[in-house]
Amino acid sequence: MAGAPGATFNPSNTIVNRSLADAFAADIRAWIATRDEAALIRALRSPCSGVPHDVAAAYAVIASRVGPLIDTIGRERLALPAPDRDAVLRFAARVATVNETTEIASHFELPPQTATNDVDSGSPFELAAAAAPDERASVRARQTHFSASALNAYAECSRKWYYRYVCSAVEDPGSSASTYGTAFHAALEDFHAEFPEPSAEHEAAMRTRLEGYVNWAFERFRADFDTAVEVELQKRRAQRTAVRYVDWLLAQATRAPFTVIGREIAANLDLDGFAFIGYIDRLDRDNATGAVTIYDYKTGSIATSAAEYRDKVREFRDFQLPFYYWARTATGDRVTRLALIPLKDALLDVQPISLEVVPVAAPERTRGDAALGTITVADLERARARMIEICRDLTSGALQQFPSTTDPSACTYCAYALACIDKPHDERERFGR
Ligand code: SF4
Structure with missing residues (x-):
């Protein structure tokens, strides 16, 4: 334990500022008024006490076990080097002679505090003036290519899109x-x-x-x-x-015999000047009719019915299969079916969620939970128009805010969840603790 023999103030070179001195004086006054031991121990442990930090901490612990601090110090319960012993006895002597009329700063030899200098002049630190916040600026998408999955991310949570495609904030380790x-x-x-x-x-x-x-x-x-x-x-x-x-x-x-005519094939599409790229998992051609089916393998959770997936497309929450549809149609394929193949659950039969592309909506002949359904060309056209709209927004430079989703399920596997302070509260966790 080291201390300066003659030092009466701040021997451990701790930075002392006005608020510390004020707090010290308040604790001493509390002790004078009510003999509040806790206040006195706080005063002892303050850099203003002149007692080295470790000595003060040790006496605080002993006093909390055996009784009044001043008595504990008086009995010299700790074997200390002479400078430390002097410092703690000096503090005790000052406490013993302080009263309501005592001027605390001079009694404890606190350094003078000035109105403009909160920090002890011997401090190695200078507080800088607070910097003015940056001007709020807009964000412009920097991609040269878009993808359906980027637009899906934007549709799911624009904050997630911002983190992933603008900040590259965290690498998703998978x-x-x-x-x-x-x-x-x-x-x-x-x-x-x-x-x-x-x-x-x-x-x-x-x-x-x-x-x-x-x-x-x-x-x-x-x-x-x-x-x-x-x-x-x-x-x-x-x-x-x-x-x-x-x-x-x-x-x-x-x-219906078929031929797989494409595996992991690149899908490129120019949508009103916005270049899109993606990869189609599997492309089949019906051997009898020549009609093409686009398949997307899904190893995670997906819509459980054709109607549910179609609703996602209609509500602009999923652009994957519409994008593939337009990419293959642009190459001259006659695409008549879009399907998701669920490969997540080993206990279930493989039953694709399949949408037949029809020119106009016909009354549904299947149940709402059926795996087979239809989607109109108009639905796919609306999805395409929305994709262009989103690209325009993202590249306009006008977007200043990227609101977080209101759906907590979107956050479950989000790589940015730890950093995201605005994520919605998940009601399912209410009783989780
Ligand atoms: S944690 Fe949730 S709200 Fe935050 S970015 Fe991810 S999906 Fe969006």
Whole structure:
């Protein structure tokens, strides 16, 4: 414990300012008025007491156990080097002689405080004047290419879009769920390169080869999983789902033979001067009619019915399949069906959420929860117009604010959740503690 022998003030070089001196004086006055031990201990521990910090802390602890601070100091309960002992005894002596009429600053030899200098002149720090806040400025999207997933992010939560595409605030490290999706996509891409025309006659080979492709894909992405156990669990889940995928392929091929004409193919589209890019998971051509179906593999949660997915498109909450539709239509394909293939749950049969593209809305012949439904060209045109509108907004330079979503479910897997102070409160967590 070190202290300056003759120092009566701030021997440990702690910065002392007006508020510390005021607080010290208030504590001493409280002690004078009510013999408040807590106030006296606070005064002892103040840099204004002249007692080194560690000595003051030690006496505070002893006094809290054995009784009045001044008595504890008087009994010299701590064996201290002479300078520290002198400092603490000096403090006790001053406390013992202070009363209501005492001028505390001079009695405890506090340095003079001036109105303009809150910080002790010996302080190594100078407080700078507060800087004026920056002018609020607008933000302009810097992308040279847009994607449907960027617009989906914007539609889901514009704050999320801002974090991801303007700030690049946090790199999303991904998760085992996203790596599962990446690996499964890769396995199916390889599989359909070998089996572009699935048929019952190749069933055994298809099953064996898909199992191999899944194993190989999960090996390739092994490093992206957190643990070896995670790799195994996710691979087995993919294997079980792959069995159901082949079941569905065979049933589909029996009903209407088809050829896979594209896997992970680039979809480029110019929408009113805004360049869009994306990748289509799978493109099929019906062998009898030549009609094209666009498939998107989904390894996360998706709409549970065709009507639900169509509502998302109509409400401009999902642009993925509309974008693919217009990209392939621009190349001359006759696209008649848009479908999401759910590959998340190994316990469920693969049952795509499928929308037939129709020229005009017809009365629905299916239940609202059916996997099959229709979507009109007008719906897809509105989605396209909205995509252009959003791009205009994002590139206009007029946007100054990016409100956070009001839907707490959007935040569940958001990579920015920790940094986002405006995220909505999730009612489900109300009783979570
Ligand atoms: S935590 Fe929620 S509100 Fe915040 S950016 Fe993410 S999705 Fe938006």
